[in-house]
Structure formats: C-alpha cells, structure tokens
Amino acid sequence: METARNVTIIGGGGGVSVITPAFAALSSPGKTTAVAAESDSGGSSGEWVELMKKERPDAAALPPGDCRRIIASVAASQRIGEALNYRFGPKSLNEAVTDLTEAIGDVGLALNTSVIDAVYEANDMLEGALQRHPLGNLVLGRLAMEEGFSSAVQTVSELVGARARVLPVTVTPHALVADTGTHRLVGEHIIDKAAVDWLAADIHFSSAVDLGPGVRSAVASADLVVVPPGSMDTSIAAALRVRGMAEELQHQKEAGGKFIAVTNLVTPVKDNYARDVADHVMAIQRWSGRELDGVIYNNAFDKLPDPARAVPVDVARLLELGVLAVGADLVGRIVPKKPDDSLARAEVEHNASVVAELAYQHFLSRQLVPA
Numbered sequence: 001m002e003t004a005r006n007v008t009i010i011g012g013g014g015g016v017s018v019i020t021p022a023f024a025a026l027s028s029p030g031k032t033t034a035v036a037a038e039s040d041s042g043g044s045s046g047e048w049v050e051l052m053k054k055e056r057p058d059a060a061a062l063p064p065g066d067c068r069r070i071i072a073s074v075a076a077s078q079r080i081g082e083a084l085n086y087r088f089g090p091k092s093l094n095e096a097v098t099d100l101t102e103a104i105g106d107v108g109l110a111l112n113t114s115v116i117d118a119v120y121e122a123n124d125m126l127e128g129a130l131q132r133h134p135l136g137n138l139v140l141g142r143l144a145m146e147e148g149f150s151s152a153v154q155t156v157s158e159l160v161g162a163r164a165r166v167l168p169v170t171v172t173p174h175a176l177v178a179d180t181g182t183h184r185l186v187g188e189h190i191i192d193k194a195a196v197d198w199l200a201a202d203i204h205f206s207s208a209v210d211l212g213p214g215v216r217s218a219v220a221s222a223d224l225v226v227v228p229p230g231s232m233d234t235s236i237a238a239a240l241r242v243r244g245m246a247e248e249l250q251h252q253k254e255a256g257g258k259f260i261a262v263t264n265l266v267t268p269v270k271d272n273y274a275r276d277v278a279d280h281v282m283a284i285q286r287w288s289g290r291e292l293d294g295v296i297y298n299n300a301f302d303k304l305p306d307p308a309r310a311v312p313v314d315v316a317r318l319l320e321l322g323v324l325a326v327g328a329d330l331v332g333r334i335v336p337k338k339p340d341d342s343l344a345r346a347e348v349e350h351n352a353s354v355v356a357e358l359a360y361q362h363f364l365s366r367q368l369v370p371a
Contacts, residue, residue: 004028005364008222010035010169010245012235013066015228017073019262022352023226024074024164026360032164033218034074036066039176039205039238042189044087044133048141049173051125055145060173062149064140067168071153072136076161079103084136084160093123096135109161118142150213168212169239175206176238188234195270198233199283204241211244219248220255224364227261227284227292229350231268232275237287246289253290258363260294262355265330265348266309277325278317292323296358298350300329305348326362330354 007023009016009032016034024032040046045063052061072081083100091099097119101111122138123130130138136156143152149171157166178185178194179202185191186206219225230236239245249259263280277297285291295318301310318325332351 004031005223006031006033006218006221007224007226007359007364008033008035008218009226009228010219010239011228012037012230012239013040013069015230015235015262016066017069018349019226019228019352019355020070020164021073022356023359025353026356029163030165033222034070034164034166035169035215035218035239036070036166037235037239038062038066038168038170038212039174039188039234040065041175041187042192044137046189047133048137052141052145055125059145060149060171062144062168062171062173064137064144064149064152065134067153067166068134068136068140068156070164070166071157071160071162074162074164074166076107076109076163077103079106080160084134084139084156086135088130088133088135093119093130100135104160107161109159111159115139115143115155115159118146165214165218167214167218169215169245170209170242171212172207172209174209176203176234177206178203178233188238192231192234193270195273196233197273197275198237199275199279201233203233203237203287209242211242211248216244216248219245220251222252222257224359225249225252225257225259226359227259227288229262229264232264232280232283236284240284240287249288249290258293259288259290260296260359260363261292262330262350262359263295263297264311265298265350266304266306267311269309274312276312276314276317278314278321280311281318281321281323294324294326294363296326296328296330296355296362298330299327300331303329303331305334324362326358328354328358 020034040063045065049061049063072084075081080103083103104111119138122142140152175186176188178191178196261284263277301307330350332349335347
C-alpha cells in the first residue's frame with residue numbers, strides 16, 4: 001500500500017471526523033488534510049458567531065464546531081478528543097480544563113497558559129452560561145478573536161498533537177442559502193431543519209466566499225480528494241461551492257489526482273424523498289465542477305438499524321454516469337438512540353477503516369474494479 005500519498009478530505013465536521021482518522025492511520029505523517037465547511041449557524045457555533053460579532057465587530061466571525069470535531073477526532077489520544085468535545089453539563093469549568101490538561105499531559109504535551117486563559121475569558125464572555133457549549137468551541141472561539149480563525153485552528157491542532165492537518169474551507173463570514181424554487185432559505189440551521197431536495201435546489205452563499213489559507217494547495221496537490229458522507233446541502237455543498245474549489249479540483253485532475261465520494265448509509269429522517277447513490281454523484285459533480293473518478297457505497301442494507309432508510313443503489317445509472325462504483329459492507333458502529341430522541345432512531349456510522357482501505361486499494365494503487 002502506498003502510504004506516502006497526499007489525501008485531502010473535504011466536507012462537514014461530522015463526516016470528515018468519522019473517516020479522517022482512518023486515512024491518517026494509513027498515511028505517512030503529514031500526508032492527510034481535512035478541509036471543513038464553515039457554514040454552521042445553529043447551536044453552540046451559531047451562538048459563538050453572534051457573540052463574536054458583538055464583541056469584536058472588526059474580526060471575522062467563523063463557527064468553530066466543525067473544525068473542533070475534526071481536530072478532536074485526530075488528536076493524539078482518544079481522551080484528548082473527548083475532553084475537547086465535552087459539552088458542558090455536570091462538570092464545572094475547572095473540572096473540564098483539568099481533564100484536558102491531564103489528557104494532553106498523558107501524551108507528553110502541555111496546555112499552554114494562553115489556551116487556559118482563553119477558556120476562562122470565553123466563560124466570562126458567556127457570563128458563565130456554558131450549558132451545551134463544547135470545551136473545544138470555547139478554546140477555538142476565543143483564540144480566533146485574537147489571532148484569526150486559521151491560526152487558532154493551527155494552534156489547537158498543534159496543542160493536541162493532531163495526526164492530520166485541519167483547515168477551514170474559508171475564513172470569509174457568510175450565510176448558506178438554498179433556493180428551492182418556491183422558497184429561499186437562509187442559514188445552515190434553517191436549511192437543515194427543512195426537507196430540502198438538495199439535488200433540485202440551488203445552494204449557494206449570501207455573498208462571495210473564497211478559499212481559506214492553505215486550501216488551494218491542499219486540493220491541487222492531493223493524489224486523492226475524498227468527499228465524505230454528510231448532509232448533502234449543509235455540509236457537502238457548503239464545502240464544495242466555495243469560490244476557487246472547482247478551479248483547484250481541475251488542477252488536481254490535470255496533475256493526475258483522483259476525486260471520489262463516499263455516500264451516506266441512510267436517508268435522513270427529515271427527508272421525505274429518496275435519492276440514490278447516482279443522485280449523490282450528480283450533485284457532487286455539479287457543485288464541484290468536476291467529474292468523480294469513483295464512488296464508494298454501502299451494499300449491506302440488512303446490517304442497518306432501519307434497512308428501509310438505506311440509500312438505494314442503481315448500478316445501471318452509475319455505469320451511465322461513467323463512475324467507477326465500489327460497493328461494500330460499510331456499516332460500522334451503531335449508536336443506540338438517545339433517551340430524549342423523539343424520532344426513536346439509532347445512529348449508524350461508516351466503518352472508516354474499510355472506507356480508507358477501499359480508497360487506497362482502488363484509487364491510489366490505480367487498480368480499478370467494476371461495480
């Protein structure tokens with residue numbers, strides 16, 4: 001297996017954080033890059049953006065959540081990742097900081113005083129109302145106000161010994177927009193709550209949005225660019241539609257790089273329509289301005305908690321699109337539904353190790369197999 005190859009994964013915090021650790025585990029150090037969408041407008045990230053606008057109107061306010069999730073997923077230890085992702089509830093601020101400090105110390109690193117100060121300053125800004133905020137959002141959000149978002153992401157990545165480089169796809173503040181033909185939805189959290197047909201909708205930004213520092217080279221120089229699973233409208237489109245992405249993907253193609261997608265396991269409960277793997281391919285190609293070289297999809301429907309929600313596959317349609325299709329059992333960890341989950345559903349993640357191994361086998365070794 002060729003491990004000294006550059007792999008860049010582009011998408012939202014959820015899907016990127018699931019598969020990036022597996023690619024990093026197969027790659028030589030410094031060869032894996034994760035590029036995170038920056039359109040989140042709900043929850044803790046949304047609150048941080050509004051707070052930053054109020055406190056520092058001169059600074060670019062970016063949501064920290066997607067980058068935080070990815071950094072946590074590739075941290076030097078699972079304990080560090082759990083500490084960064086800790087969403088305040090029973091623990092006090094002091095206890096959460098102690099957990100992070102000890103976790104970092106366990107791997108021979110040290111939590112510098114500027115980061116500790118940032119956490120307590122963030123607490124003051126929130127007037128102690130920490131409920132629902134992840135500790136990592138406090139760190140990234142507060143550091144970004146002083147050194148800029150890209151620099152803050154790099155600082156925290158180094159702090160936790162991240163095994164992959166993490167980059168925000170843009171550092172331009174914006175709102176995600178979906179025009180459905182009958183309605184205009186503005187804001188990622190608004191779009192996410194609606195049953196938007198992402199294949200038919202026009203998904204774009206409220207203003208011009210350019211690629212962030214380091215993203216151009218990370219895409220253009222990649223031997224393999226991977227679009228991970230994730231919300232098609234609020235994560236995948238939000239990452240691929242940034243100005244300059246299509247141009248760099250073309251440069252990557254001209255240099256001989258491969259461009260693939262890993263499709264979702266299930267159709268979200270909120271969606272009242274069924275889109276198949278070929279639909280995922282068509283949407284990604286439209287948003288990216290580049291044809292996919294391949295797609296990796298799940299064919300083990302019976303292993304899903306709710307097989308009826310499986311993303312369907314029509315191999316004939318994929319062949320018509322000219323895309324190399326690799327089907328396999330991609331079902332990984334099944335997380336039981338939360339007690340307060342009114343939708344009464346379990347969550348299921350991709351088996352990231354299988355995804356990464358298939359990607360290396362079929363698209364980095366140049367050995368292609370039929371669907």
